[in-house]
Amino acid sequence: MSSSITLDSQLTYIKGIGPVLGQALASLGIITVKDLIYYAPRRYEDFSNLVEIKDFRPGLISTKLIINNVVGRYVRNGLHITEALGSDETGSVKLIWFNQPYRQKSIKTGVNYYVSGKFELSSRRFSIMNPALELESDFPIVTNAILPVYKVNKNISVNQIRRSIRNVFNQVDQIEDFMPSDLIKKTKIENLTTALRNLHFPESIEDLDKAKYRLSFDEIFSLTLVSLKNRDLLKKNHSSIVEFNSALAQKFVGLLPFKLTNSQREVIWRIYQDLEHDLPMNRLLEGDVGSGKTVVALMAALMVMNKKWQTVFLAPTEVLARQHYETITKLLAQLNLESKVDLLVGSMTKKQKELVKDRLKSNEILLVVGTHALLEEDVKLNNLAFLIVDEQHRFGVEQRKKLQVNSTKIPHLLTLSATPIPRSLALTFFGELSISRLSEKPNETTQVETKVVSETNINSVYDVIKKEMTLGHQVFVVCPLIIKSNIGQSKNDVNSIYNELTRLFPKFRLGLMHGKLPAKEKEAVMRQFVRHELDLIVSTTVIEVGVDVPNATVMAIFNSDSFGLAQLHQLRGRIGRSDLKSYCFFIGDDDITKNERIKSLVKLNNGFELAEIDLKMRGPGAFFGLSQHGLTDLKFVEFSDLSFIRSVKAVAQQFFETGELQKYKQLNNKVNQLSSIKTLD
Numbered sequence: 123m124s125s126s127i128t129l130d131s132q133l134t135y136i137k138g139i140g141p142v143l144g145q146a147l148a149s150l151g152i153i154t155v156k157d158l159i160y161y162a163p164r165r166y167e168d169f170s171n172l173v174e175i176k177d178f179r180p181g182l183i184s185t186k187l188i189i190n191n192v193v194g195r196y197v198r199n200g201l202h203i204t205e206a207l208g209s210d211e212t213g214s215v216k217l218i219w220f221n222q223p224y225r226q227k228s229i230k231t232g233v234n235y236y237v238s239g240k241f242e243l244s245s246r247r248f249s250i251m252n253p254a255l256e257l258e259s260d261f262p263i264v265t266n267a268i269l270p271v272y273k274v275n276k277n278i279s280v281n282q283i284r285r286s287i288r289n290v291f292n293q294v295d296q297i298e299d300f301m302p303s304d305l306i307k308k309t310k311i312e313n314l315t316t317a318l319r320n321l322h323f324p325e326s327i328e329d330l331d332k333a334k335y336r337l338s339f340d341e342i343f344s345l346t347l348v349s350l351k352n353r354d355l356l357k358k359n360h361s362s363i364v365e366f367n368s369a370l371a372q373k374f375v376g377l378l379p380f381k382l383t384n385s386q387r388e389v390i391w392r393i394y395q396d397l398e399h400d401l402p403m404n405r406l407l408e409g410d411v412g413s414g415k416t417v418v419a420l421m422a423a424l425m426v427m428n429k430k431w432q433t434v435f436l437a438p439t440e441v442l443a444r445q446h447y448e449t450i451t452k453l454l455a456q457l458n459l460e461s462k463v464d465l466l467v468g469s470m471t472k473k474q475k476e477l478v479k480d481r482l483k484s485n486e487i488l489l490v491v492g493t494h495a496l497l498e499e500d501v502k503l504n505n506l507a508f509l510i511v512d513e514q515h516r517f518g519v520e521q522r523k524k525l526q527v528n529s530t531k532i533p534h535l536l537t538l539s540a541t542p543i544p545r546s547l548a549l550t551f552f553g554e555l556s557i558s559r560l561s562e563k564p565n566e567t568t569q570v571e572t573k574v575v576s577e578t579n580i581n582s583v584y585d586v587i588k589k590e591m592t593l594g595h596q597v598f599v600v601c602p603l604i605i606k607s608n609i610g611q612s613k614n615d616v617n618s619i620y621n622e623l624t625r626l627f628p629k630f631r632l633g634l635m636h637g638k639l640p641a642k643e644k645e646a647v648m649r650q651f652v653r654h655e656l657d658l659i660v661s662t663t664v665i666e667v668g669v670d671v672p673n674a675t676v677m678a679i680f681n682s683d684s685f686g687l688a689q690l691h692q693l694r695g696r697i698g699r700s701d702l703k704s705y706c707f708f709i710g711d712d713d714i715t716k717n718e719r720i721k722s723l724v725k726l727n728n729g730f731e732l733a734e735i736d737l738k739m740r741g742p743g744a745f746f747g748l749s750q751h752g753l754t755d756l757k758f759v760e761f762s763d764l765s766f767i768r769s770v771k772a773v774a775q776q777f778f779e780t781g782e783l784q785k786y787k788q789l790n791n792k793v794n795q796l797s798s799i800k801t802l803d
């Protein structure tokens with residue numbers, strides 16, 4: 123049996139893993155042999171430095187003891203105490219646990235345990251407080267023990283996972299290494315089996331470091347190959363060459379009601395260069411809310427229009443599409459080009475849509491602003507040369523595929539996003555994407571007063587909300603759709619907050635919006651808010667995208683800690699869009715005022731810096747878009763280690779460019795497989 127086991131075998135084929143354990147593992151998402159051996163420990167208990175009782179000093183200690191006399195009792199205020207006596211050949215010591223009544227039953231007396239905890243004074247006597255215990259018999263290696271601790275759930279214990287992993291390793295002793303052996307030698311990385319073994323059963327911290335190095339090397343190496351491969355595939359396509367017309371650009375800039383920022387100038391210049399090549403542009407333009415991405419995109423479209431080719435400008439919602447349409451027609455009117463622009467959104471009548479489609483078909487319209495509806499309609503764009511995708515939280519690839527007219531030419535693609543991607547992530551995930559940033563904001567709007575508020579002080583927020591609405595200003599309240607709370611009833615979900623506020627502010631007009639509403643209703647609520655037919659809107663983060671309501675002066679966000687910093691910063695960008703004084707409240711439980719992550723929002727007003735903080739504190743999963751690539755399961759890369767990422771990328775690049783990849787079937791397959799789920803090309 124064991125000879126036929128591969129990495130993809132179901133775990134239930136492994137001796138020692140029955141159906142019950144198999145199901146328990148599956149509840150953690152561990153189905154195959156590969157899932158299990160790549161199940162990275164969350165942390166390690168280090169028992170490699172054991173101290174005998176006679177040598178105990180106050181502080182953290184690790185030791186090996188036999189435990190006896192386990193007694194549990196309740197003392198005042200429902201506090202539970204478990205006490206036990208631990209001993210070794212040199213003496214004995216008291217162990218104390220607070221509020222862990224299960225200890226009394228779970229501890230086996232008379233056998234050896236590894237014990238780690240704080241040795242400190244308690245009721246005038248030194249004891250080990252709340253120690254962690256591990257049965258000595260559970261250890262794979264008796265000496266130098268560094269024990270992995272895995273994330274578990276109620277179906278399975280850490281020890282069951284350890285045992286299962288050991289079982290797997292006993293049977294799958296030879297995992298095939300997909301890295302070419304030359305490369306392993308050259309880069310001095312460990313071979314895969316050793317690395318994985320040391321990940322789970324390290325005998326020293328150095329072993330562990332080497333294992334992690336190899337496994338993070340793998341991650342960056344394969345992702346880079348995927349990027350390079352995708353870039354190569356893109357190169358097989360062609361786009362229209364859009365020549366730069368300097369007189370037109372100057373004329374347009376001269377007619378603008380403002381002066382372009384230096385950032386805008388630099389970015390437009392880069393885009394013009396891209397457009398002059400037949401290599402399809404694949405550029406992401408990042409910039410904080412209000413940094414002026416729209417005009418940059420429009421200037422690019424202008425050159426395409428000048429060639430009598432067509433541009434599609436996709437917005438995430440109808441409200442935004444209409445806003446863009448209005449801004450754009452106004453700006454293009456000065457060049458007498460407004461008749462070349464039109465709008466196509468879902469709520470238009472069939473007749474209206476047909477008219478637009480006809481005019482698109484005849485190439486009368488050169489720039490069409492629209493929503494997803496545009497992709498669903500059967501639109502003929504025979505001269506499509508350029509696609510702009512605004513705030514879609516995806517990178518426009520699918521859209522480009524859908525709009526592609528013929529197989530020889532694909533449109534240039536420009537994606538606009540207010541969500542900043544930290545450098546290290548950009549390098550790792552978006553290697554095939556050219557990225558530009560608008561690093562300055564044109565008219566630094568009124569500073570928004572930002573406060574972190576605990577729910578106990580929620581009335582101070584309500585006071586401001588009431589005052590502002592009385593002044594005729596508008597308010598955003600944002601909360602999660604549902605909150606799962608393990609202590610009873612959920613409360614801060616969008617419905618409860620809406621009900622609460624309706625009760626508190628009966629004289630004002632309140633609206634409710636969340637992602638579960640049909641698109642039409644969402645649009646309707648948003649439109650009412652834009653027209654000031656609503657004073658306050660309670661919403662989930664669906665309002666996040668760039669809608670402009672200059673009269674809104676308050677943003678109050680419940681359960682702030684459940685959101686990413688960049689996202690919170692984006693929400694804050696919804697207010698302070700006029701010279702009205704504005705207020706942003708980040709609300710949370712009592713601890714929120716001590717939450718360093720959330721507090722950085724008070725200090726920083728720059729999306730890029732905030733994104734870096736989020737990456738450090740929450741990891742890459744915190745960034746949208748990544749989950750859609752099916753590549754979020756990067757477990758080992760330290761994204762703070764930019765020089766490591768760069769050096770591995772360089773190795774991969776050389777490997778790719780010398781055509782080595784084709785020679786290694788296993789690695790090549792792996793890259794192809796990743797490439798097909800990663801749809802960024």
Ligand code: ADP
Nearest residue numbers: 380381382383410411412413414415416417564
């Ligand atoms: P975002 O990057 O968030 O999409 P917009 O493109 O909507 O920002 O621009 C925000 C506002 O700033 C718009 O009203 C736009 O006309 C204005 N704007 C853009 N560039 C400049 C500039 N260089 N100087 C002054 N205002 C500008």
Ligand code: MG
Nearest residue numbers: 415416512668
């Ligand atoms: Mg925008």
